């Protein structure tokens with residue numbers, strides 16, 4: 001098996017607050033293979049954005065990485081000095097944020113922002129950078145790119161601005177692109193086009209994508225594998241098709257119930273009662289136990305670790321632990 | 332762009348006419364100009380003749396028109412107190428005030444901006460906290476108290492700096508006298524400039540800090556960092572420029588109020604500027620001087636406002652509506 005491009009192990013992110021330390025990520029582990037699209041799903045507040053911020057080293061103080069490690073092609077990046085980490089951002093890991101209306105600096109033209117970014121990472125002349133920028137804008141689907149490049153962000157529509165943002169994230173040819181809900185703020189009519197552009201360009205360049213979203217439909221169409229986050233912990237990871245058709249974790253099963261596709265049968269549209277616990281009130285044992293209809297004794301005392309199963313699947317649930325599962329009262 | 336300037340100019344003209352009306356009312360109806368010009372023993376008939384010859388019996392509109400016409404030519408009559416043309420009086424004293432205001436305005440802007448940026452970037456630093464606390468004192472102490480304190484420390488106790496007047500001045504051409512070229516002139520400028528500029532400086536600093544903190548939280552700053560731009564490029568290229576957009580307006584208006592506030596500082600330091608002239612005219616009900624001073628301050632505000640608008644327009648592309656047709 002090939003070596004992973006990105007490898008996150010036991011990542012812990014904490015926010016010290018006046019009323020104690022909040023643990024936003026609690027021993028999160030996952031890999032992203034070169035060229036792969038990893039979907040990351042979970043309810044709002046599950047820790048998806050924090051995971052992305054931790055990878056590129058932009059957790060806002062006083063928040064901090066309190067444990068674990070992050071490796072890019074085997075090299076530790078979570079312990080790098082700020083300046084070394086800065087050189088990785090944009091150059092090796094690109095980032096696309098949620099809201100294209102606020103992601104661009106209103107006072108600079110698209111050309112100025114692209115050229116500045118290109119020349120930060122690639123040693124080239126202004127003219128050369130401009131040529132690259134025009135080609136890239138053209139590639140992300142901005143009509144008349146050579147002319148529009150000198151416009152200011154406010155001259156573009158939301159969908160067009162997100163294309164510009166994608167161009168900016170990709171302009172130094174990163175190996176990994178983290179897209180944090182790239183279409184949530186957009187009009188439904190352009191969402192799939194944006195995802196398509198992002199996916200196609202990354203595929204062309206062999207860049208891997210970490211696609212954060214709470215839209216399982218997008219994941220189903222785009223991702224190779226999916227990681228499910230719940231209350232700052234990984235619940236399940238696996239190939240998209242398998243996870244959708246036969247989820248292992250009770251929480252994932254509930255999530256899959258919320259995909260509105262025609263192929264799903266109506267009995268799969270399960271709703272999970274209750275809400276995700278707040279960070280200061282995560283129960284002992286499995287974080288999902290208050291909402292889980294299959295919880296049994298060990299769920300309330302011990303936290304289930306992420307177990308590797310056959311077919312490249314991983315799950316953190318006592319039901320899949322052969323030793324504990326003996327104790328399940330019913331089958 | 333042209334339409335924008337024309338609209339702005341028209342607005343400025345309207346403002347000036349309104350101020351002229353106030354000045355005129357002051358001029359015409361506060362006290363009796365005749366009383367101020369003639370002695371006690373002048374007969375009523377003589378007064379009436381003078382009144383006629385000065386046009387004070389003409390219809391008010393005609394008088395106002397004449398006042399405006401004169402004002403346009405820089406003609407504000409004769410000072411009752413000093414028996415000199417008002418315009419000449421003001422021009423004589425204008426250099427002192429302008430030099431004081433420009434130096435303290437520059438001081439306030441440069442220091443306010445740098446300290447504001449510094450305290451925003453090093454939000455949790457010890458020095459930042461000290462500066463912020465000190466700035467609270469700066470905004471809460473009244474100007475004259477600051478002046479008196481500075482005089483006490485630096486002029487009376489330490490005897491480092493003069494507390495009175497402008498020092499030696501040098502004539503520059505026919506109409507300007509400067510204290511900036513002589514040693515004593517520069518020394519004399521220090522305390523008044525600090526006194527006048529301190530309040531504006533703390534104001535600008537707190538404003539810059541607040542705006543900068545706001546901008547640093549913006550998504551486009553997060554995105555700029557995520558693209559690996561250097562801290563310098565993010566803080567000064569992206570954040571500071573966005574901070575300046577709102578700061579420009581306030582700072583411009585501050586410069587106007589520096590000239591207006593100069594009255595107090597000039598009085599405390601016995602600075603021979605237009606502010607001190609104005610205070611003395613008020614004391615002696617020297618109405619022509621008061622009217623002219625009012626018009627001058629208004630003109631300064633209007634001109635600064637105009638410049639600020641143009642700067643704003645130059646900095647923020649979103650205001651350039653002429654290209655909005657391309658949006659879709």
Ligand SMILES: Nc1ncnc2c1ncn2[C@@H]1O[C@H](COP(=O)(O)OP(=O)(O)O)[C@@H](O)[C@H]1O
Nearest residue numbers: 015022024043044045046047048049050051279
């Ligand atoms: N600056 C912060 N201070 C305290 N808690 C934070 C901060 N930022 C995020 N969190 C917490 O971390 C958790 C994960 O947030 P986030 O990663 O943004 O969730 P999402 O999965 O919706 O992207 C949330 O519970 C949030 O309250």
Ligand code: SF4
Nearest residue numbers: 286289292299317318
């Ligand atoms: S570990 Fe227990 S509570 Fe948690 S998901 Fe599995 S069965 Fe439910």
Ligand SMILES: [Mg+2]
Nearest residue numbers: 048049050180
């Ligand atoms: Mg998020």
